[in-house]
Each structure stands twice: as structure tokens, then as C-alpha cells.
Amino acid sequence: MVYVTVIILAFVVLFAVKVSLISLFFYADVRAAQKRDPAAKSFLEIILLYQGLHALVYYRIAHIFYSMHMFFAARAISQAARLFTGIEIHPGAKIGRRFFIDHGMGVVIGETAIIGDDVLLYQGVTLGGTGVVKGKRHPTIEDNVVVGAGAKVLGSITIGENSYIGANAVVIKDVPANSTVVGVPGRITKQDGKKIDISLDHAHILDPIKQNMEEIESRIDKLERKTG
Numbered sequence: 001m002v003y004v005t006v007i008i009l010a011f012v013v014l015f016a017v018k019v020s021l022i023s024l025f026f027y028a029d030v031r032a033a034q035k036r037d038p039a040a041k042s043f044l045e046i047i048l049l050y051q052g053l054h055a056l057v058y059y060r061i062a063h064i065f066y067s068m069h070m071f072f073a074a075r076a077i078s079q080a081a082r083l084f085t086g087i088e089i090h091p092g093a094k095i096g097r098r099f100f101i102d103h104g105m106g107v108v109i110g111e112t113a114i115i116g117d118d119v120l121l122y123q124g125v126t127l128g129g130t131g132v133v134k135g136k137r138h139p140t141i142e143d144n145v146v147v148g149a150g151a152k153v154l155g156s157i158t159i160g161e162n163s164y165i166g167a168n169a170v171v172i173k174d175v176p177a178n179s180t181v182v183g184v185p186g187r188i189t190k191q192d193g194k195k196i197d198i199s200l201d202h203a204h205i206l207d208p209i210k211q212n213m214e215e216i217e218s219r220i221d222k223l224e225r226k227t228g
């Protein structure tokens with residue numbers, strides 16, 4: 001009976017220590033989650049149950065090891081985080097303040113990704129590379145960007161501050177600040193609060209398939225005029 005009581009007490013103490021440490025060192029991140037998730041009911045709920053926060057805690061520890069060139073230990077922590085949270089953040093990535101991953105499952109953040117302050121990612125987001133090139137090969141996400149569920153942002157591109165990447169978009173080119181991007185490949189539908197009519201504004205078209213289709217249509221028109 002004494003043993004059981006001691007074990008329960010040990011768990012309670014560990015639990016209290018964990019909550020206190022996260023509250024102390026991750027206060028701003030917990031507040032960010034509370035602000036950005038309408039479903040969040042309490043500070044304690046976020047600390048205990050939000051996988052996005054847990055992944056961030058693991059990442060911050062792994063990043064310290066990575067900065068000290070202890071790559072194996074750093075990678076081991078990040079793989080443990082992946083096992084427990086379903087979120088894979090490479091310890092070499094650079095992540096700013098008040099970062100929040102909502103839901104989280106399936107998020108992958110590559111080694112050379114750079115993430116600014118106040119960034120929000122939803123589940124299934126990939127900040128990945130496009131090939132096997134060395135050096136900077138993952139995106140830079142500037143401050144206050146939201147990346148929707150399932151979106152893929154690929155290559156050494158920059159997503160300008162205050163931009164929105166729509167759910168399931170695939171973005172492979174730079175995005176200017178204050179833009180909304182949707183679709184595959186991503187195209188800008190809004191910039192600085194104004195809707196962009198992509199049929200008129202060719203400067204903002206990011207969609208090579210649409211451009212190819214238009215080219216083919218114009219060639220067919222020419223051929224029809226010649227033969228007709």
C-alpha cells in the first residue's frame with residue numbers, strides 16, 4: 001500500500017513539475033494557442049492535451065542539441081516527438097515566437113525551414129524540399145502567416161508576412177506579403193485586401209497548367225482560322 005502511495009505521489013509531483021515548467025517557458029506559446037483556437041477551453045487543457053504544443057516543447061529541446069552539433073541526440077528527440085505527437089519538426093529548423101500547430105497530425109517541417117513569429121499551421125502541412133539539393137531547400141515563412149490544412153509549401157521560397165495559404169494548396173513559388181493563395185499549384189486570389197481577378201491580372205498568375213491551356217487554345221484557334 002505504501003509503495004502504491006509513493007508511486008502515485010511521484011506521478012503527481014512529476015505532473016506538477018511538467019505543468020509548471022511548460023507554463024514558465026512556453027507561456028507565450030500557450031497563450032497563442034488559446035487566442036487562435038476557438039475550441040481551447042483552458043490553459044491547463046492546452047498544456048496537457050495539445051499535441052502541437054508538445055511537439056514545440058520537444059523541438060525547442062532538440063534544437064538546443066542541434067545547435068551544439070549533437071545531431072544524433074537532436075534527431076532522436078525529434079523522432080520521439082513524432083512518435084508521441086504525429087508531428088515531425090526537424091531539429092535544424094528555425095522557429096520564431098508564439099508558434100502554434102492546430103490539431104497537428106501529419107505536419108512535417110524540414111531542416112532548413114525558417115518560421116517567423118505568430119505563425120499558425122494546421123494538420124497535414126508540409127514545409128518541404130523539392131529534391132535532393134543541399135543547402136537551403138525548405139521554405140521561409142514570414143511573420144503572421146497561416147498555412148491551411150494539408151497545404152504543401154515546397155522549396156526554398158518565401159511566404160510573405162500576413163499571408164494565408166489555403167487548405168490543400170501546393171505552393172512552389174514566392175508569395176508576396178498580405179496575399180491569399182489557393183489551389184494546385186497555388187495562385188494568388190487576394191492581395192492587400194483586394195480580390196485578384198486571375199483572368200485579367202497575368203502578373204499574379206502562378207498556375208503554369210492554366211497558362212499552358214491558354215497557349216494551346218490560342219494555337220488551336222490559329223489553326224482553325226487557317227484551315228477554315
Ligand SMILES: CC(C)(COP(=O)(O)OP(=O)(O)OC[C@H]1O[C@@H](n2cnc3c(N)ncnc32)[C@H](O)[C@@H]1OP(=O)(O)O)[C@@H](O)C(=O)NCCC(=O)NCCS
Pocket residue numbers: 103122147148149164165166167168169180181182183189190
Ligand atoms: C483560403 C482561405 C484562407 C479563404 O480565403 P478568402 O480570401 O476568405 O477566400 P474566399 O472564401 O473569398 O475564396 C476566394 C476563392 O478561393 C476559393 N477557395 C477558398 N479556399 C480554397 C481552398 N482551400 N482551395 C481552393 N480554392 C479555395 C473560393 O472558392 C473562391 O473561389 P471563387 O473566387 O472562384 O469563388 C480559406 O478558404 C482556407 O482554405 N483556410 C484554411 C483553413 C483551414 O485549413 N482550416 C482547417 C481547420 S481544421
